[in-house]
Amino acid sequence: MAAEVLDARRAAPAARAALDPLLSLRGIVFRPAERTILDHVDFDWDGAGVCALVGPNGAGKTVLLRTIHGLLAPHEGDVRFEGRSRPAGDLAFAGQALVFQHSSMFRGSALDNLLVVPGIGASGRERRECALAMLERVGLRELAQAPALKLSGGERQRLAIARAWLMRPRLLLLDEPTASLDPSATEQVEELIREIHDDGCRVLLTSHNLGQVSRLADEVVFLHRGRVLERTPVSAFFANPRTREARQFLQGALPWHLSSPP
Amino acid sequence: MFDVSIEELIRSFEGDVLAIVALSLRVSLSAVAIAAVIGMPLGAFVAVVRFPGRSIAVTLLNAMMGLPAVLVGLVVYLSLSRSGPLGGFGLLFTPAAMIVAQAVLTTPLVAALTRQTVEDAWRQHGETLRSLRLPLASRVRVLLWDCRFSVAAAFLAGLGRAMSEVGTVMIVGGNIDGFTRVMTTAIALETSKGDLPLAVALGIVLMALVLALNALVSTVRGVAMRRHGG
Numbered sequence: 001m002a003a004e005v006l007d008a009r010r011a012a013p014a015a016r017a018a019l020d021p022l023l024s025l026r027g028i029v030f031r032p033a034e035r036t037i038l039d040h041v042d043f044d045w046d047g048a049g050v051c052a053l054v055g056p057n058g059a060g061k062t063v064l065l066r067t068i069h070g071l072l073a074p075h076e077g078d079v080r081f082e083g084r085s086r087p088a089g090d091l092a093f094a095g096q097a098l099v100f101q102h103s104s105m106f107r108g109s110a111l112d113n114l115l116v117v118p119g120i121g122a123s124g125r126e127r128r129e130c131a132l133a134m135l136e137r138v139g140l141r142e143l144a145q146a147p148a149l150k151l152s153g154g155e156r157q158r159l160a161i162a163r164a165w166l167m168r169p170r171l172l173l174l175d176e177p178t179a180s181l182d183p184s185a186t187e188q189v190e191e192l193i194r195e196i197h198d199d200g201c202r203v204l205l206t207s208h209n210l211g212q213v214s215r216l217a218d219e220v221v222f223l224h225r226g227r228v229l230e231r232t233p234v235s236a237f238f239a240n241p242r243t244r245e246a247r248q249f250l251q252g253a254l255p256w257h258l259s260s261p262p
Numbered sequence: 263m264f265d266v267s268i269e270e271l272i273r274s275f276e277g278d279v280l281a282i283v284a285l286s287l288r289v290s291l292s293a294v295a296i297a298a299v300i301g302m303p304l305g306a307f308v309a310v311v312r313f314p315g316r317s318i319a320v321t322l323l324n325a326m327m328g329l330p331a332v333l334v335g336l337v338v339y340l341s342l343s344r345s346g347p348l349g350g351f352g353l354l355f356t357p358a359a360m361i362v363a364q365a366v367l368t369t370p371l372v373a374a375l376t377r378q379t380v381e382d383a384w385r386q387h388g389e390t391l392r393s394l395r396l397p398l399a400s401r402v403r404v405l406l407w408d409c410r411f412s413v414a415a416a417f418l419a420g421l422g423r424a425m426s427e428v429g430t431v432m433i434v435g436g437n438i439d440g441f442t443r444v445m446t447t448a449i450a451l452e453t454s455k456g457d458l459p460l461a462v463a464l465g466i467v468l469m470a471l472v473l474a475l476n477a478l479v480s481t482v483r484g485v486a487m488r489r490h491g492g
Contacts (some may be wrong), residue, residue, distance in 0.1 A: 071389055091391045104387045106408045107490045116404050118396055149491035167394070 020083035022047035022171065022202060023068065030063055030226075038074065039226035047171065047202035049218025050193070052234070054207065056249055059223040061206040062101070065173050069098045071088070077150035081171065097169035101158035101176040105148040110140055110159050113148045117166045119235045128252060131166065138162040138192060154185025161192050165201075172196055174205035178212060190216060210250070222246045278440065279460070286444040289431070290424040293364030294372070301369045305376030306402040306456050310384055323377060326370030335433030338363040342434065355436040360444070363430040375416035379409045395457055411483040418479050422472055438452060470481055473488035 007137060009139060023045040031036035053061045054110045066072045067079060070092040079086050081093045092098065106113050112122075114131035121127035135141045138158045143151065148159060157177065160230035164172060177193065178186040186209075193216060197203045207213050213234065220237040224245045230237065241247045303433050308319055342354040342362070353359040383405045384391075391401045406413060428446035435442035437451060446466045452461040 066389075069393065073390055090392050091395050094395060098393045100389065100393075104390045106387065106404065107410075108407070116396070116400075117394060118400065147490040163394075 005013065020080070021045060022082060023204075024080040025068070026080075027077035028064075028067060028074045028079065030060070030067060031073060032175055037226050038067065041077070041226070041228055043221065043228060043231075045204070050197055050203045050205065050216050051219045051221060052205055052207055052213045052217035053221050053223055054210070054213055054249070055207075055223035058225075060226040061223055063174055064223065065098065065175050065204070065206055065255050069093060069096055069173055071098070079148065093171075095170045096173060097164035097167045097171075098173040099157075099160050099164045099177060102180055103156065103163075105151075105156060105159070107149060108147070109134060109145045110151065110155075111144040113159060114163055117163060120166055134162045134166045134176065137165075137195075139188070152185070154181050154188060157181060157185070157189055158192060161189065161196070165196055169201055171202045176206055176208065178207070178209060186212070210238075219246050222249070224249070242255065265327060279463060279467070281440065282443055282445055282448050282464065283471075285357065286425060286446075286468075287471070289360045289444060290364060290421055292361045293424050294417060294420045296361070296365040296371045297368040297424075298417055299419070300365075301372030302376045302406060302416070303402060304369075305373040305378075305416075306406055307398075308373070309377045309380035310388075310401055310405065311398065317400075323370060323374045327374045329367060329370060331367055331427050333430040334367045334434070335363055335430035338366060338430070339433050352397040354434060355438060355442060357435070357442055359434040360431045360442060363434045364424040364427060367430055370423050371423055372416050372420040375419055376406075376413055379412040379416065380405045383409045411486050414479050414483065418475060421475060425468065425472065441471065448484075449476055 020045045023043070025043040026040055028041040028043075029036070039060075041064060050228075053064060053233055063072060067074055068081070070079070070081075070086045071090075073086065082095060084093070087093060106116060111128070111131055114134060115127055117131075118207050120130045132141065132144060135144050138156055138160065138161060140155060143155060148156070151159060161174075161177070175194065178189050181189065190212060192203070193203060203216075205216070207216075217234045220230070220232055220234050221228055222232075222237065222242075222243070222245070224240075229243045230241065230246050232242070237246070238250065241250055303325070304486040308316065308323065308354070313319075336361065339354070341348045342359050343349055344354075353362065379404075387405065387408065391404065396404065426446060428450055431437075431442070431444055432447050432450070435444070435447065437443050443451075445464045449461045449464045449468070452458070452464070
């Protein structure tokens with residue numbers, strides 16, 4: 001029963017125009033307090049493969065991810081997801097889920113933290129079954145009753161991914177999904193991301209971990225000072241970056257950038 | 263300075279004292295329960311929703327925490343008096359009138375403290391709740407549940423104010439012996455009559471109740487924090 005509910009939630013809206021790309025960004029400018037974070041970003045993505053946003057600190061990756069999700073309203077430009085504009089009010093786009101770099105957990109058990117996801121079942125029992133099945137999928141079934149705030153970093157991140165996955169998104173956004181995790185926890189999270197992608201969900205992530213980008217991503221979007229400088233298949237990005245900034249970034253020589261260009 | 267012996271104190275606990283304590287608890291707990299039902303969702307709503315004039319609403323809410331008790335008593339008295347808009351209910355000089363007055367007094371306190379607590383939680387969880395596409399009512403429910411141990415302190419603060427309040431209940435209750443006499447009004451009366459043993463006995467009970475409630479909430483909160491972390 002729970003699986004049927006999840007399958008029904010997975011179905012893309014029938015009204016989605018066939019020609020619309022999954023994601024379309026046009027002239028996105030985000031400029032709070034006269035500081036330009038995103039500078040006329042154009043980006044169409046049909047959702048094939050896993051896409052990684054990379055760039056130095058302050059390049060605008062996290063802001064771009066939040067803008068794509070609908071949490072931030074751009075000062076200029078238009079974001080479209082499956083042909084739809086940013087929703088009215090303060091809600092994020094339907095059909096997307098975002099795993100934050102520092103996911104907030106509610107004061108309750110791991111199971112409680114999944115039960116906050118709306119629309120996962122008609123009855124309390126169904127909701128619980130659905131949430132427990134998801135905990136099983138991410139390897140946290142035995143920690144269902146453990147306090148979420150006492151889980152380890154890796155367990156918390158898997159719980160955050162479970163919460164996002166439970167929404168049955170058609171696009172999953174991940175902001176630095178393995179920042180500050182040890183290699184073992186990183187491997188578990190990467191395995192989960194592959195599984196989610198294999199399950200038919202499109203994945204767009206940011207990462208500073210270039211090894212991870214090479215392992216997970218099919219395509220790389222290189223951001224620098226709020227601009228998309230390069231968009232290329234992952235192998236080409238590492239083998240032959242086209243821009244000087246990307247070459248410097250890969251060599252670790254690109255200075256951290258925190259202010260807008262003159 | 264005070265000529266009060268232990269025997270006199272113990273004797274004072276007999277008779278009407280238990281009835282006075284029971285009525286005090288019934289009135290104050292009922293009033294704070296009403297204040298919680300109204301004030302907690304109201305405080306959470308103001309914390310979560312951005313609307314025009316919100317900062318004025320927050321300022322008003324904070325200012326009303328210090329609402330003068332006597333003024334509340336007067337307004338409730340005028341409302342419940344025979345010629346007042348609610349005079350038809352015949353509540354004046356009844357425990358129900360005291361409950362209404364104390365609820366009016368404590369609702370802003372509970373709402374303001376809840377608003378502060380929930381606003382802090384909103385800063386922490388707001389983006390997650392928006393990302394989860396939770397509607398307003400669900401956001402309020404989740405945040406109140408997340409801050410339940412801190413919100414309990416708001417409830418306790420309201421109870422403390424209600425139990426220690428004297429002016430309002432004196433005005434709308436009338437301090438009628440065996441009917442609307444509560445601990446604070448009895449203490450005031452017995453002190454003015456010079457019956458210090460009874461006044462001191464009631465004072466001890468009042469203090470013990472406040473301390474016991476605080477200890478209970480602190481214990482529950484400590485245990486819950488150790489269990490849930492954070």
